[in-house]
Amino acid sequence: MKDIKYLLAYTIPVSCLIALELKGLFSFLTVVYAFGLIPLLELVFSSSESSYSEEDKSSRLKNVLFDLMLYLNLPILFGILVYGLIVLTTQDLARYEWVGLVFSIGIVVGTNGINVAHELGHRQTKAEQFLAKLLLLPSLYMHFFIEHNLGHHRNIGTPEDPATARKDQSVYHFWFTSIIGQVRSAYHIQKRLLEKNGKGFWSLDNELLFFFCVETGYLALLYVLLGVQGLIFGVFIALIAVLLLETINYIEHYGLVRKKVNDRYERVTPAHSWNSNHVIGRMVLYELTRHSDHHHRASKKYQILESIESSPQLPFGYTTCMVLSLITPLWFRMMNSRITLVS
Numbered sequence: 001m002k003d004i005k006y007l008l009a010y011t012i013p014v015s016c017l018i019a020l021e022l023k024g025l026f027s028f029l030t031v032v033y034a035f036g037l038i039p040l041l042e043l044v045f046s047s048s049e050s051s052y053s054e055e056d057k058s059s060r061l062k063n064v065l066f067d068l069m070l071y072l073n074l075p076i077l078f079g080i081l082v083y084g085l086i087v088l089t090t091q092d093l094a095r096y097e098w099v100g101l102v103f104s105i106g107i108v109v110g111t112n113g114i115n116v117a118h119e120l121g122h123r124q125t126k127a128e129q130f131l132a133k134l135l136l137l138p139s140l141y142m143h144f145f146i147e148h149n150l151g152h153h154r155n156i157g158t159p160e161d162p163a164t165a166r167k168d169q170s171v172y173h174f175w176f177t178s179i180i181g182q183v184r185s186a187y188h189i190q191k192r193l194l195e196k197n198g199k200g201f202w203s204l205d206n207e208l209l210f211f212f213c214v215e216t217g218y219l220a221l222l223y224v225l226l227g228v229q230g231l232i233f234g235v236f237i238a239l240i241a242v243l244l245l246e247t248i249n250y251i252e253h254y255g256l257v258r259k260k261v262n263d264r265y266e267r268v269t270p271a272h273s274w275n276s277n278h279v280i281g282r283m284v285l286y287e288l289t290r291h292s293d294h295h296h297r298a299s300k301k302y303q304i305l306e307s308i309e310s311s312p313q314l315p316f317g318y319t320t321c322m323v324l325s326l327i328t329p330l331w332f333r334m335m336n337s338r339i340t341l342v343s
Helices: 002-022 024-044 054-062 065-071 073-090 095-121 126-139 144-155 171-196 207-253 279-284 291-296 318-325 328-342
Strands: none
Touching (some): 002 065, 002 073, 002 279, 024 095, 024 279, 024 318, 065 073, 095 126, 095 144, 126 144, 126 207, 144 171, 144 207, 207 318, 318 328
């Protein structure tokens, strides 16, 4: 029964549904909940550095409930997206309500879309990888499936990785370098894969090209069904989700680098990712915050990710750190001394 705590991940879409129903100032409810209430709750509840016995791991891996909780995000995500776009395009709303609802829906697309896609994208089954790609569609970030698995996990902590923030790089500058860099990286990865198999870029095996076509089709569908307004809202919802992802990327690896030894980078270790054991964030984000263990072995399912004692620790939970990263001088002051300690 204690494992139903991961149902907390659904509180994000529930808050968005309430925002869509009540509107007015409640339009910002998901924003306030994710970046106001959750950080406060993480100050109240102690962090947990729990680990699992081999018997516990085996039992948790066999428990289908953990997978079902992930799969359920697909109908939840698209249900909220469709309902939200209908509300935005058919109801008489004030401009501040538009802003609040776009942010609220965008946060759902980022947490219950991209974040769950990240987990499923590391799975070995084609069905789960397909679900991952579907969950990335509303954020228009399907290339993440290629770049993250074949680029980021290989290049983490090096200048070759656009998703690793450099020391003294602001989150605002990182948004641009990471977004552009990941698109470029995905293109080069796909190109190498095709060339390795003797295929040209315009091959039917070009998954990146397929992603582009699917995303274009999605935007065209929004335009046909909901007009220009629906298309604009769809794009802004995707932008909010992507900026949420990239802010998480920023805090996960900020300032951590892999040293070069004999012209080769040292192997990836738990020391190359910031970890957080704050319990609320762990549940809401399906253990994404135990990022050091994730990079230590990317194939580990979220329910058996553990706290690694040697990994560098964030001073607060993910949502709190995301807010603090927006205040650049404060973030540098808080984190740069920590980088020195773990270097």
